[in-house]
Amino acid sequence: MTTANPKYKNSFLKEVEANVEDGHMVKMCMQCGVCAGSCPLGPHWEHSPQKIFMMIRAGKREEVLSSDSMWMCTSCYNCIVRCPRKLPITHIMHGLANYAHRLGLAPQGQPTRDIAKLFWNNIIKTGRVNELTFSLAMYFKDGFGQGIKNAMAMQGVGLGLVKAKRLNPMEILGGHSCKDKSGIHKMIAKAREIEDRRKGFAQ
Amino acid sequence: MNAPATPKYAAYVCSGCGIGDKLNVPALEKVATKEGKMALVKTHEFLCNAAGVQMIRDDIANEGVTHLCIAACSRRAKAEAFQFAGVAMSRANLREGVIWVVAEGADHDEVRQEMAEDYVRMGCAEVKKMAAPAGNVKESSSKKILVVGGGMSGMTAALAAADAGYEVVLVEKTGALGGFANNLYKRVPFNGPYAEPQEVGAGETAAQVTGNSKIKVYLNSTVTETAGAPGRFAVKIAAESGSISEELCGAIVQATGFTTYPLDKLPELGGGQANVVDQVGLEALAKSANGGAIKRADGQEVKSVVFVQCAGQRGHGGNGSGAHLDYCSGHCCATSIKQAMYFKDQNPDVDTVVMYSDLRVPGMGEDFYRSAQQKGVIFTKAKVNGVTGGNSCKVDFKDLILDEDVTTDADLVVLATGQVPTAGVDLDEWTATVTAAESGDAAAVEKKSELQKISVLNLNYRQGPDMPQFKYGFADSHFICFPYETRRTGIYAAGPTRRPMDMFQATEDATGAALKAIQTVENVAQGRAALPRAGDLSFPKARLEGCTQCKRCTVECPFGAIDEDEKRFPVFNEERCRRCGTCMGACPVRVISFENYSCDTVGMQVKAVNVPDEFEEKPRILILACENDAYPALDMAGLQRMTYSAFVRAIPVRCLGSVNTIWITDALNSGYDGVMMMGCKRGDEYQCHFVKGSEMAFYRMSKIGDTLKQLGLEEERVQTQEVAITDNTRVVKLINDYVAQLTEMGPSPMKGFG
Numbered sequence A: 001m002t003t004a005n006p007k008y009k010n011s012f013l014k015e016v017e018a019n020v021e022d023g024h025m026v027k028m029c030m031q032c033g034v035c036a037g038s039c040p041l042g043p044h045w046e047h048s049p050q051k052i053f054m055m056i057r058a059g060k061r062e063e064v065l066s067s068d069s070m071w072m073c074t075s076c077y078n079c080i081v082r083c084p085r086k087l088p089i090t091h092i093m094h095g096l097a098n099y100a101h102r103l104g105l106a107p108q109g110q111p112t113r114d115i116a117k118l119f120w121n122n123i124i125k126t127g128r129v130n131e132l133t134f135s136l137a138m139y140f141k142d143g144f145g146q147g148i149k150n151a152m153a154m155q156g157v158g159l160g161l162v163k164a165k166r167l168n169p170m171e172i173l174g175g176h177s178c179k180d181k182s183g184i185h186k187m188i189a190k191a192r193e194i195e196d197r198r199k200g201f202a203q
Numbered sequence B: 001m002n003a004p005a006t007p008k009y010a011a012y013v014c015s016g017c018g019i020g021d022k023l024n025v026p027a028l029e030k031v032a033t034k035e036g037k038m039a040l041v042k043t044h045e046f047l048c049n050a051a052g053v054q055m056i057r058d059d060i061a062n063e064g065v066t067h068l069c070i071a072a073c074s075r076r077a078k079a080e081a082f083q084f085a086g087v088a089m090s091r092a093n094l095r096e097g098v099i100w101v102v103a104e105g106a107d108h109d110e111v112r113q114e115m116a117e118d119y120v121r122m123g124c125a126e127v128k129k130m131a132a133p134a135g136n137v138k139e140s141s142s143k144k145i146l147v148v149g150g151g152m153s154g155m156t157a158a159l160a161a162a163d164a165g166y167e168v169v170l171v172e173k174t175g176a177l178g179g180f181a182n183n184l185y186k187r188v189p190f191n192g193p194y195a196e197p198q199e200v201g202a203g204e205t206a207a208q209v210t211g212n213s214k215i216k217v218y219l220n221s222t223v224t225e226t227a228g229a230p231g232r233f234a235v236k237i238a239a240e241s242g243s244i245s246e247e248l249c250g251a252i253v254q255a256t257g258f259t260t261y262p263l264d265k266l267p268e269l270g271g272g273q274a275n276v277v278d279q280v281g282l283e284a285l286a287k288s289a290n291g292g293a294i295k296r297a298d299g300q301e302v303k304s305v306v307f308v309q310c311a312g313q314r315g316h317g318g319n320g321s322g323a324h325l326d327y328c329s330g331h332c333c334a335t336s337i338k339q340a341m342y343f344k345d346q347n348p349d350v351d352t353v354v355m356y357s358d359l360r361v362p363g364m365g366e367d368f369y370r371s372a373q374q375k376g377v378i379f380t381k382a383k384v385n386g387v388t389g390g391n392s393c394k395v396d397f398k399d400l401i402l403d404e405d406v407t408t409d410a411d412l413v414v415l416a417t418g419q420v421p422t423a424g425v426d427l428d429e430w431t432a433t434v435t436a437a438e439s440g441d442a443a444a445v446e447k448k449s450e451l452q453k454i455s456v457l458n459l460n461y462r463q464g465p466d467m468p469q470f471k472y473g474f475a476d477s478h479f480i481c482f483p484y485e486t487r488r489t490g491i492y493a494a495g496p497t498r499r500p501m502d503m504f505q506a507t508e509d510a511t512g513a514a515l516k517a518i519q520t521v522e523n524v525a526q527g528r529a530a531l532p533r534a535g536d537l538s539f540p541k542a543r544l545e546g547c548t549q550c551k552r553c554t555v556e557c558p559f560g561a562i563d564e565d566e567k568r569f570p571v572f573n574e575e576r577c578r579r580c581g582t583c584m585g586a587c588p589v590r591v592i593s594f595e596n597y598s599c600d601t602v603g604m605q606v607k608a609v610n611v612p613d614e615f616e617e618k619p620r621i622l623i624l625a626c627e628n629d630a631y632p633a634l635d636m637a638g639l640q641r642m643t644y645s646a647f648v649r650a651i652p653v654r655c656l657g658s659v660n661t662i663w664i665t666d667a668l669n670s671g672y673d674g675v676m677m678m679g680c681k682r683g684d685e686y687q688c689h690f691v692k693g694s695e696m697a698f699y700r701m702s703k704i705g706d707t708l709k710q711l712g713l714e715e716e717r718v719q720t721q722e723v724a725i726t727d728n729t730r731v732v733k734l735i736n737d738y739v740a741q742l743t744e745m746g747p748s749p750m751k752g753f754g
Helices: A011-019 A023-028 A034-038 A049-057 A061-065 A078-082 A089-103 A111-126 A131-142 A144-153 A155-163 A169-173 A181-199 B025-035 B050-063 B095-099 B106-128 B152-163 B179-183 B202-210 B279-289 B332-346 B365-374 B427-438 B442-454 B503-525 B552-556 B582-586 B599-608 B630-639 B661-669 B693-702 B705-711 B728-745
Strands: B009-014 B040-044 B067-072 B088-093 B145-148 B168-171 B215-218 B221-227 B233-239 B244-249 B251-254 B258-260 B276-278 B304-308 B351-356 B378-388 B393-399 B404-410 B412-415 B419-421 B491-493 B562-564 B570-572 B621-626 B648-653 B674-679 B718-722
Touching: A011 A023, A011 A049, A011 A061, A011 A089, A011 A181, A023 A049, A023 A089, A023 B365, A034 A049, A034 A078, A049 A061, A049 A089, A049 B378, A061 A089, A078 A089, A111 A131, A111 A181, A131 A144, A131 A169, A144 A155, B009 B025, B009 B050, B009 B106, B025 B040, B025 B067, B025 B106, B040 B050, B050 B067, B067 B106, B088 B095, B088 B106, B095 B106, B095 B630, B106 B599, B106 B648, B145 B152, B145 B244, B145 B503, B152 B168, B152 B179, B152 B202, B152 B215, B152 B251, B152 B503, B168 B221, B168 B233, B179 B202, B179 B279, B202 B215, B233 B251, B251 B503, B276 B279, B279 B332, B279 B412, B304 B332, B304 B393, B304 B404, B332 B351, B332 B365, B351 B404, B365 B378, B393 B412, B427 B442, B491 B503, B552 B562, B552 B582, B582 B693, B599 B648, B599 B661, B621 B630, B621 B661, B621 B728, B630 B648, B630 B674, B630 B728, B661 B674, B661 B693, B661 B705, B674 B693, B674 B728, B693 B718
Parallel strands: B009 B040, B009 B067, B067 B088, B145 B168, B145 B251, B168 B215, B251 B491, B276 B412, B304 B351, B304 B412, B351 B378, B621 B648, B621 B674, B674 B718
Antiparallel strands: B221 B233, B233 B244, B258 B419, B378 B393, B393 B404, B562 B570
16 A cells, blocks of 8 residues: 555645646646546546546556546647636646656557657757658558558548648658757757756756 | 494405406495495505505595405505504405406406406405404513523624624523634634634634623523513523522523534444544644644644545435434535644645545635645545544545545544534423323333433423424424524524534524524514514414313414413413414314404405306305415416416415314305315425414315215315415416316305305
8 A cells, every 4th residue: 555656645646746737736626527528538538637636636656647548638628618626637638648758657659649759859850840751750650561551542632732732742851941940959958958857857 | 352443444446557457346346335345435546656545544544444455456565555554454356366367358357357356355354354453562571682502603692682782691501601612723714715724713702792791691501491482581590509590581592502423423434443533523633732733642743634524424425334414514524624724734744635425615615625725635535434543544435536445544534523413302202201201100200300401491381391303303493484483482593503504604593593583572572473474463362261172272383382271271372473373273163363364354255255056157266375375376377477267266374274174164065166275385394484384284184074075075175285485387277277177076066055
């Protein structure tokens, strides 16, 4: 019972408060379940926001951080709109996902996590999204053979986009960039440094 | 009785509000003159306006009118305009009772007119049997208010009454004022921002009480006898030392509070084991810590604490075996929140978990709950299966959100146990004991004296020494309509003795009860009734030469207002009476009456109705409607222009309990096709203003079958219905269905014999 995270004690709640965006609001949940009932993806979650908040208070650190629930959030904001206690539930879900990812506890192969990683790695390169390389990275994330299959399946859409001048094949060479690319890189590095310091990920 | 030697009867027909358009008013006047034998009959096109009312006033002053029948709207409408002191008055309900409820169109002109003419006949017949009530002013009526109990409720009631200018006598059993509040370290906040516990303040309140020249405090004292009635309660107050004081009081507030449910009755939740305390036990720990770290009885500082809500409360919905209290004590959620704050405010690192099944923090308590969450108190929806005390307490529970069984440990477990009322003697137990004692049972004699010791008021009423108890031993209360009212007129229960509540609610409750007590002493001093017929000057009188000493009135009076003399004749304590007329309905020889409400005032109305013979195919149905709920529902149906059969004739009664069976037999003998009684909901969830009135009526009517058989009538010809004040739609259906049923049954065989 009394492990590093004793049950129904404050320790994990305090960790969440310190390290997760809007984590200090978790304790304000009154367990009404309106968020769980409002979520359009409700039946597909392992744990509803209501349960996630209860698990945090119950000290279930591993279960919370390895849950795929917060990765299922589509940011529709229904829960925020309806929460009678005005908890920023969507933000807390994103915060928890991010914290779990940083700790390396987030579920492996979780599609939302994968796409988020690809998107992030893509956008920080030039400060602009390169849709062509991003799409290709998506197609090929499960291996070369699967990538070819995916690309073939999508070729009609791709050609259509090219015809409509919505997709530039030349982007494959590196693509467009924002004006001050190195400025963006510095900014991101600084933000990362601040976040690490705040969340205890000193490097 | 008080009418002048030469009564003069007058009838006034109003033609306003469409009455003149729908009805033949000259014909109504003729009915009043010829059949009603009214000496003076006038019509006015707007009777309730200043000119109309002045016309009546002038007639009273100049023409010597003593009795008047106003044929206009319902007696519930324009009551202020039609208020004439010193004269008897009846109201014929032509508006809500006729033109608004009889279907439109020329087809219905005939029945509409017949209905209106009957109501005029009834109004004239009624007023002739009425007298203007004179009231019953007692020469020496005490306005002093006795408060029993010196806790927050009692002190607040005493201060409220004293501030309003009344002398108060406060009797407290212990040696100090303050009651349960003296146990507390801090209280749940009474006012905004509802975020932090507040100082209890019982000491300040006690100082105000002792410093108030209008309040006389008896400490270490109990009430050993209460005799008399409102306005003249003779109270004996015995001090612990043995000295007895006597006080004459006008009204009583009983604020005897509660005790906590015994911890040792909760072994399944660790009751009685080390480091398992109840809420009052934690208050003691917090008091001795006085802002420092809270320590257990063994001196160890508490680092983790679990609060178990609903411990031994709410039956199987709460925590504990369900064999304990069935109800929710209301205050415990907020109290546990407050107590969790004791820990968090002193040291935020103390783990505080509140295990609840439903967190009930009404009103601004929600803000208090939020404040505790801000402070980091963890709230867990859980069903606690067991607690083991000891150096490290174990709490086994099911987390109801995560749906799993868990065990957690804590240095201290606090059980939120319930309030147990201190309301004195259970009258059912008392009656059984007295009966056994009278038959010579020695154990019962001893038990009787034991019961007398726990009695709060020691009333010398025939019904027993305390007020009746409501559910779960709480003091009597007319929960749905008049929460402070008990079945003992002039005696009001306040605070947790009446229902479970927190300190703030108790102080509000006490203020309300003090105001009710003031209302009573003022009404009694003027010889008027207290609630619900507040201001009523009439009171029951018995023609004792006709009385058969059957005791039905004394037994059936819901308020214990009637005693018996040594010859078993009824002795009315008018000040205790609520004027419901249940005694009048009970009396088999019909000797009990009010000046303005009697067997005759209703009986003559029943007889005044023109009952057509069986060939006219116009049935007549008598409705006896309770004036508190059913009659307003009928009025409301009219107000909404719902239509019901024009064959019914409705008579309002004070309470269905006042219905004397003679009215029913008279009606059936006169050829009515049916009688429908409409009263309030009876039973445990009663809505009767007079508690037992409708129950008595249902009971009496259940016995009327034999009488009907003797008359050769079907039992369906008499119906009793429960009607609520909101039943305006239902009441129309009830009437129309009943008329259809009677039409199918065919005319009463009694027609033509009446």
